[in-house]
Amino acid sequence: MNFDALHYPYRSQRNVVYAKNGMVATSQPLAAQAGLDILKKGGNAIDAAIATAACLTVVEPTSNGIGGDAFALVWTKGQLHGLNSSGPAPMNISIEKVKEDGHERMPKYGWVPVTVPGAPAAWVELSKRFGRLPLLDVMKPAIDYATNGYPVSPTLGRFWKRAFEQYKQNCTGAEFEAWFETFAPKGRAPEVGEMWSSLDHADTLEQITRTNGESFYKGAIAEKIAAASEVHGGYLTKDDLAAFQPEWVDPIKVNYRGYDVWEIPPNGQGIVALMALNILKGFDFTTKESTDTYHKQIEAMKLAFSCGKQYITDPKHMGVTAEELLSNSYGRKRQALIGSEAGTPAPGVPPRGGTVYLATADGEGNMVSFIQSNYMGFGSGIVVPGTGIAMQNRGHDFSLDPTHYNCLKGGKKTYHTIIPGFLTKDNQAVGPFGVMGGYMQPQGHVQVIMNTIDFHLNPQVALDAPRWQWKSDKTVEVEKSFPLHIAEELGRKGHDIQVLVDSGSFGRGQIIWRDPETGVLMGGTESRTDGAIASW
Numbered sequence: 001m002n003f004d005a006l007h008y009p010y011r012s013q014r015n016v017v018y019a020k021n022g023m024v025a026t027s028q029p030l031a032a033q034a035g036l037d038i039l040k041k042g043g044n045a046i047d048a049a050i051a052t053a054a055c056l057t058v059v060e061p062t063s064n065g066i067g068g069d070a071f072a073l074v075w076t077k078g079q080l081h082g083l084n085s086s087g088p089a090p091m092n093i094s095i096e097k098v099k100e101d102g103h104e105r106m107p108k109y110g111w112v113p114v115t116v117p118g119a120p121a122a123w124v125e126l127s128k129r130f131g132r133l134p135l136l137d138v139m140k141p142a143i144d145y146a147t148n149g150y151p152v153s154p155t156l157g158r159f160w161k162r163a164f165e166q167y168k169q170n171c172t173g174a175e176f177e178a179w180f181e182t183f184a185p186k187g188r189a190p191e192v193g194e195m196w197s198s199l200d201h202a203d204t205l206e207q208i209t210r211t212n213g214e215s216f217y218k219g220a221i222a223e224k225i226a227a228a229s230e231v232h233g234g235y236l237t238k239d240d241l242a243a244f245q246p247e248w249v250d251p252i253k254v255n256y257r258g259y260d261v262w263e264i265p266p267n268g269q270g271i272v273a274l275m276a277l278n279i280l281k282g283f284d285f286t287t288k289e290s291t292d293t294y295h296k297q298i299e300a301m302k303l304a305f306s307c308g309k310q311y312i313t314d315p316k317h318m319g320v321t322a323e324e325l326l327s328n329s330y331g332r333k334r335q336a337l338i339g340s341e342a343g344t345p346a347p348g349v350p351p352r353g354g355t356v357y358l359a360t361a362d363g364e365g366n367m368v369s370f371i372q373s374n375y376m377g378f379g380s381g382i383v384v385p386g387t388g389i390a391m392q393n394r395g396h397d398f399s400l401d402p403t404h405y406n407c408l409k410g411g412k413k414t415y416h417t418i419i420p421g422f423l424t425k426d427n428q429a430v431g432p433f434g435v436m437g438g439y440m441q442p443q444g445h446v447q448v449i450m451n452t453i454d455f456h457l458n459p460q461v462a463l464d465a466p467r468w469q470w471k472s473d474k475t476v477e478v479e480k481s482f483p484l485h486i487a488e489e490l491g492r493k494g495h496d497i498q499v500l501v502d503s504g505s506f507g508r509g510q511i512i513w514r515d516p517e518t519g520v521l522m523g524g525t526e527s528r529t530d531g532a533i534a535s536w
Contacts, residue, residue, distance in 0.1 A: 014527055016460040019535030023521045024048055025510035026358035027063075027436075029532035030150055031055040034141035035360055036534035038133065045366035046074060046130040047138050049358060050123045053372055054142035056356045057119070058201060059150055061183065062159040062377055063436070064356040066204060066216075067384070067391035069115075070122035070372035071264045073251060073422040075365075075429045076130055080422060082264050083125060085246035086394070087116025088314070090235035091410040095400050097235075098408065106396045106408065109171050109381045111234025113395035115414070117216075119372045121246045124213040130366075139209040146205060146388070149197030153530040157192035159504065163377045164189035171381035175232035178383040179390065201388030217241045221387060228384045251422070252322050254278045257453050259430065262422040263445075265322050266312045270419035273442035275304035277449065278331035279338070288455040291489040294468065297450070298495065299338040301443055301470050307334075308442075313406035314413040342474045342494035355418050355436035359512045361521050367512065369420035369432030376438075421445050423452075428516045437507035440469050444507040452511075459511035459524030467506040479506055504528070 017023070022045070024035035035052035043051070049072070057065050069086040098112060106113050127135045152160065164184050171179065182198060183189070190196045207215040215221045218241070226238040251262045254274045261277060263270025279300040285293050311320050324330065337343065355373035373392070374380075380393035397415045398408035406415045419441050423430040435444025444467065451462035466482040475496045478487055487497045500506075508526040515522070525531035 014460050014464070014525065016458045017523045017533045017535055019521050019523070020519060021363040021536045022048070023361045023512050023523050023533060023535040024052055024358065025512055025523045025525045025531070025533045026052055026056065027356055027508050027510070027526055027529045027531050028056060028060045028153060028156070029530060030059045030145065031358070032532040032534040035358070036536065037141065038138055039362055040536065041133065041137065043133040043138065044131070044364065045360040045362040045368050046076070046126050047133045048360040048362070049368040049370045050126055050131065051138045051141055052358045052360065053119070053370055054123060054139050054205060055145060056358070056372070058142050058145045058198070060156055060356055061390065062156060062163055063374070064119075064372045065374045065379065065390035065392070066120060066201070067117045067379065067389045068372050068374040069118040069392060069394060069416065069418065070370065071268060071418055071420050072122060072126060073262060073264065073369040073420045073432065074126070074130060075367040075422065078427070080251050080262060080424070082249040082251040083122060083246055084249050084264055084268070085118035085122035085125065086267060086413055086416050087118045087244055088411050088413045089115050089395055089398065089408060090237060090240045092237070093235040093408065093410050095402055095408050098400060103400070105400055106398050108376060108393055108396050110173070110175060111229055111232050111236065111380070111382060113393040114229070114234060114236050114380050114382060114391045115394045116236065116240050116244045117392060118244065118246060120208050120213050120216045121244060122372070125246045135212065136209050139205055143202050143205045143209070146198050146202035149195040151193050151195055152190045154192050155529040157190065159377065160189040167378070167381050176381045178385045179378070179381050182383045182388055183378065198388045200386055204387045204389055217244055224387055225384050225389070252326065254326055256281050256449065258425060259453055260424045261449055262424065263419055266315050266318060267413045268416045268419050269308055269312055269442055270421065270445070271312065271322055271325060272304045272308035273419070273421070273445035274326055275307060275331070275334070276300045276442065276446045278326055278328070279303060279335045280446070280450070282332060282335040285450070285454045288451070289483055289486065291486050291493070294486060294490060295493055295495075296338060297446065298468065298470055298476055299343055301446060302343060303334045303337060304442070305470070311405055312415045317405060317412060319405055340493065344473050355438070355441075357420070357434035357436040357508070357510055359432040359434065359510045359523070361431065361512045361514060363519065365429065365514070365519070367429055367432050367514065369422050369434055371418045371420045371434055371436060373418045373436070375417070417441055419445065423449070429514055431511065431513040433509065433511045435507040435509035437505065440505060440507040443469055444509055448509060448511065459513055459522055463509050463511060463524045464527050469506055477505070
């Protein structure tokens, strides 16, 4: 893969990183270093991914937690494996019950949108199948940070303060008291540079480690979760937790200009990125900074989302197959709908999200693309008393329309926004990539893949390049660094272009590419957050 960042007019904020023995890229320096420490102790890329992920629940709680979900793509011994560790809705929930509770749509906060957390099971499953070190060694950095504390980093502090104000306004019932006790113990969000710790969080991580997850799903922790749910009228029970198992799945792909781009199949929205690329591969792109390039990218993304929002849900309840949505004939039909003016497909309005993504690689060729989230920042606003566990609100994405494919049903998995990506060529690994952030994620995947393949940008420049995000109808948000003359020309094509100064909504990505001949690793990390690459 020949990269040339020099011709690109945008000044990259960081230098691309090269290493040979191992690399960890994620949004928080302490978590990246934790993963690297595991590599240096003899762990492999899978061990490093688990250590980094567990650590991120402590050092970046604004975006993920023990009570969230996780997905992974694992490259090892020449094969790509997919892990879906997203949890279903509680068995005894229903559209009728939620409406009887007074909701016309699934709420964001409280126990109603809480689904079974999958992240702890993902760590255990990855360790059991592919890990090299004992889970206790791998989880130790996270436990240490939760016990002894760490200074809050700049971007983390900003989002923590924003979340505190949001929850103070929206989460006023007794069920939310433990969230404020845990994440705002001084009656406010911690300041940048201020130490924060959580002994309850540390104890929960230790119990998960010591019991290989049994405590969380069938033991003492499960009892605490179920008891808190029952007290506050939630639907989640101990039986729901005990029944959960992560699923190994076959990743899905499209071939884009000789490269295979891989995603987790539905219920994840990775197929949206693949549908967009399947449309875009029918065009020739020679220049990144052109109105025509951006116009076609945006229009393809709209068309992909219109299908994704219609069909994506638990695969047992989908009306079509992934193969049908990714067929070349369907891609050509969708491509034919792109004209010279902005169109108006009809998906719902994408909300914002909160997620962490990490990529790891070791000197043996193992690589991991891993993502986990509580959704919408801290999630539901629920912390299970005495555990430090912030519960996700993934159920918010369910529809209460019984005719919709993604309608709420007990035991069903919802449309899921978090998606890890992976790139291969000629059956060899190129590497993991991801861009976190709600419905920005497939849009970010398309942009960084095209930056890489079509425009030959190295990983850091591919990430630093100004991003756009389609929101709804003809509305497209762009970063302040987006070329103004192109924004104006897109406006003349009918796009409603809105320039955002500092929204934090354009996603946060990581990339690691591997040279198949030399084994040299090349990484880029997100300049829009406290991103870091640890390598050796």
